[in-house]
Structures are given as structure tokens and as C-alpha cells.
Amino acid sequence: MSTYHREFHRSIEQPEAFWAEQARRLPWFTPPTTILEYDEAGHARWFVDGEINICHAALDHHVEQGRGDQPAIFWDSPVTAGKRVITYAEMRDQVARFAGALKGLGVEKGDRVVIYMPMVPEALVAMYACARLGAVHSVVFGGFAPHELAVRIEDAEPRVVVAASCGVEVDRVIPYKPIIDTAIEQSAHKPEACVVLQREELTAELTGRDHDWEALVAAATPADCVPVKGGDPLYVLYTSGTTGKPKGVVRDTAGYAVALHYSMETIYDMAPGEVFFSASDVGWVVGHSYIVYAPLLRGCTTVVYEGKPVKTPDAGAFWRLISEYRVKSFFTAPTAFRAIKKEDPDGKRLAQHDISCLEALFLAGERLDPPTFHWLDDLLDVPVIDHWWQTETGWPIAANLHGLEPMPTKAGSATVPVPGFDVQILDREGEQAAALEQGSVVIKQPLPPGCLVGVWRDPQRFHSAYMAAFPGYYLTGDGGYFDEDGYLFIMGRTDDVINIAGHRLSTGEMEEVVGAHPAVAECAVIGIHDALKGQIPVGLVIPKDGFDGDEVALEEALIALVREKIGPIACFKQVLVVDRLPKTRSGKILRKLLRNIADGKEYGVPSTIDDPASLQDVHEAMKERSVGAAHEARQV
């Protein structure tokens, strides 16, 4: 049996012994005596009676162990021409002070703090400061509009909001303060205070509940780490589901810390003192896990990058960062490399940098499409590793275990289940699918440490979204199959979640916004293939009677509405007006059929369709506007 198989089988057959061993590698205030228990609904809970603090484990502990002078953060911001190096000791001190500032505003263990910040070191300081106090942070990605922020503030009910005065997007400065003020105005819950980090690029006017970060910190007394129970929540991170309301994924403290620490060694092959670079954003799960927490838990240095893969200043940005900071493992989304490949197909920019330090490239956030895989594999001398996970799991479900036992790669596959994840493929009847047979990808309970422990204040949704479909299994929402060698292939979502440039969004949510426009009678939003972003949304709209016929004006209005309500990150830029939409006789829109039409795939006319002529309508509308792969190709 190979090392991987031995480790995997032990993790499934003796989960308590396996994870107890991993837990011993972290500094606890009180080590857990109960490793695994189940709550009343039958969900796994790890290390619940242990006492730990993730800020202590990631910062204070390393300083005590002699890493005080080692860089914890390399911050690099081509968009503001800024660079900073922050050591472990400096980071601990900054975090302790900011924790003291939050404490001064009344923040206590269990309170929520919403963080709306760009990729600046203070975003990490704010997150760790919450963790230090045992408060629960909820970071919201900067590309979301006020309405989305308002929904999250209302649900999380934070005592305090922490923000920056602005974000910087390539060539434009985005004022954050008006976004926050509007969001608080729209939310039924009003936070008591808002702390604003003033950036040089734009100073925000502070009023009422606002506090200046610098002034607050200058007056604060550093706060110590508060021991929390292993099962206490560390954060709530909202993610798109199939309805308009995002789900607040709740992460516990100890299970998460143990899982991340294990993954740094086993998957990413990182040792203390080495440099890890994850090009994502603190607003996404990749940012939480592999920019903020995992690298520092492992005693590594994390690169915090405020910029894009291209245009800041060019397609050599990542290569420059890898070379300059001597990065050992690099992680980003495939879409970033599709953007680089478009600008620099022959890798000329790469040739300008010495990236001999790089030992592996990791990709996730969406499927690593075979053309991008082959391009990277030809270009680089290091393994190109696709690994699959989601906000809910917090760390990879399937990967090539580079730090344990590297395996040959297969294009299009995330390789094998990571120890702890008993991944299975079930057919509609809940039966195990045979090799090569596609089905629902599920994880047999218990989920390993690190995975979600609930949906914030909504146990019913936790159950219905993840646990109800196949009792005893967690439903990932992805479809896929195992091949004969046990390699896992993830083929895409089986629900209305789409993946735009590595960002997860809900077509259902966009439909709610579009459908609320006074001129719209009915609509469907579908995700269609896009060469750069993987998928992009397209709205199909039936106007109400009395519509004035100005389709251009309607399209503009709907695009503006989605941008205003959800944000630019939705990339909602195309609307087609149609007379009819294909529906079943019971009135359900046949979205899969719509997607197939757009993607030029074969489709049969289902016997349940109420009006087959509606397909022709959609075809015509797509053809006229060259929407979708099939119609674009015809146009060429």
C-alpha cells in the first residue's frame, strides 16, 4: 500500500486517533479530551472541549519559539506603489493593539465584526485581532455592492464594522465609505461603531459612529489572547447558494486550525520559514485559509498582493512576485492564468524572472481546464496541481498530495481525495456510481476537521442545503466521477451556482434582482462558457405587456441594476429579450436546456416541455446577439 493510501485509510477508519495526532502539533491552552462528538442533529464536532486561540497559535507562539524577526507578511501593492515587510513580532504587536482598540469599543468574545477591506496588511490585523478576543469576524469582499454588504450586516449583526477608506482597482480608486454608509442605512441592524483605515489614495470623511484606525490604535492598550473552546466560531463567511440570500458558513476554531496546519505540510509541502503565496483576496475562502491563517499557523511567510495577474503592470506580475519573495508554493485560480496566457502566450515575461525557488503551482476556485493545464505544464518545470474544494470545506477535498506522496497528474482531474474526506459518487437513487459514471459528489459523514459546522443562525438551511439530499452524506453541489485509477474528476455544479473568474455567484440571486425590475415579467439567468472567466451570466428576459420595445435601454437598466445590487463582480453584461422561455408543464424553467443551447451542445426536446417553439425564440435571440459558444462560432 502506498503512503497516501495508508494515510487515507487510517483517516477514514480511525478518524479520532488520526486527528488527535495532528491536534497535538498545535499549542493548546487546554488540550482536548474529546476528539470527535456528534451534535443532536448528528453532525461531527471536533475538539470541542479543548481550549485554544488561533491568533496565539499563529503569532504569539511563533514569537515565543524564536520566529519574532522572521517576516510574517510581505505586502506588495503595485496599484499604490507600496511594499512592506512585517515580522512576526511586529504583527503580534499590531494585532494586540488593534484587539485592544476593538475591546475599547466593547467587542467581546462571541461578538461579530464585519470587515470590508482591500488587500492591505491591516485586513489581516483586523481578522487576527477578532480571533485574539474570541470575536467572530465576517469579511466581505470589496467587489460587492452596498446591498450585498447590507444583507450580511443584517444577518451577522456586528457590533463593529472595520473598513478602509478605499480600494484600488488597477487604475481607479473605489471609495469604500459611501458603500458602507449606504449598507448600514439599508440594514435593519446598526453597528455601534465603524473603524476606518485612512489610505493615502483617498481620505474618507468620518462622522457619527466612525473612528479613525490610527487614532484608536494610538490610544489602545494591547489585549491578550482569550482562550476559546475548540468548537467556538472563528468566523462567518457568506457564500452564494441557490437562493438570493447568501449562506453564512460558520467555521469553528480548533478543527480549522488543525486541518489547515495538516494541509500546509501534506498538500503544499511547506515547512516553517518558507514563503507561501496565494493570489486571491481576503474576502474569499482561499484568502481566509491560505493568505491569512494557514501560512502563519505553519510558521511560514505569506505574500499579501494588492494587484491583478495582468496590467499591474503586465503579465509578468506573478513571476516577479515569486522571484522577488522566493516563493516556494504558489496558489491561484485558473482564470488568472488564462488572463496571463492571453497577454503573454509564449511566456516571454516568465523568461525575465528567476523563479527557480518555485517548487509547485496549485490551482483551485474552478476546474483547471485541460488547455490551461497543458500551457502551464509546458511552460513550467514544477508540478501543476489542480485541487478541489469549496467555502464550506475550508480546505482541499481532493488534491495531489505534494507533501506526502506526489502522484502522476491527469489533465482535468483534481487527483485523489485528501485524507479525512470520504468522497463518493452517488446516482439519483443514492446508489454508488461505478467508475467513470457521473453522479453527485458527496462526502460521507463525519466531515473531517475544518469544514463548516453550520449556517449562521439557520440550522434548517444547513440541513436542507447540505445534509438532506442523501442522509449520512454531505452534498457538495458538484457533479463528477472517479476513473478506474481512483482519480476524481469534478465536472461542475449541479445547482444554480456559477463560477465567474474563480468567484462563486448565484444565478438565482441575479434573477431576483432582474425580476424585480418593473418592465420584467419573467426571466432566467444562466451561466454560459467564457474563454477567460470560465463562465459569465446571461439574462433572458420576457418584458411585461406594455413594454415600449427599447431593448437597448432595458438591457442597460438591468445591467446597472445588477451592478448596483450585487456589484461589479457579478460581471452581468448581457441581456436578451425573448417572447417565451422553455418551461416544463409545471412552470419550471429548463435552465440546463438553455445552457446547452448557448454552449452549442446537443439537446433533446424533453417530453415535459410545455411549448417547444420557445426553444426557437431563444435560439434566434442568441444568434442575433452572438451570445454563447455556438452562436459566436457561427458569427466567426
Ligand code: COA
Ligand atoms: N473591489 C471593487 N471592484 C472589484 C474588485 C474589488 N475588490 N474586484 C473586482 N472588481 C471589479 C473589477 O474592477 C471589474 O469591474 P468592471 O466591470 O468595471 O471592469 C469587475 O469587478 C469584474 O472583476 P473581475 O471578474 O475580477 O474581472 P477583471 O477583468 O478585473 O479581472 C481576472 C479578471 C481574471 C484577472 C481576475 O478576476 C482574477 O485575477 N481572478 C482571480 C480570481 C481569484 O483570485 N479567485 C479566488 C479564488 S482562488
Ligand code: AMP
Ligand atoms: P468557492 O466556495 O467559492 O470556493 O467555490 C467552490 C466551487 O468552485 C466548487 O463547488 C466547485 O464548483 C468549484 N471549484 C473549486 N475548485 C475547483 C476545482 N479544482 N475543480 C473543479 N471545480 C472547482
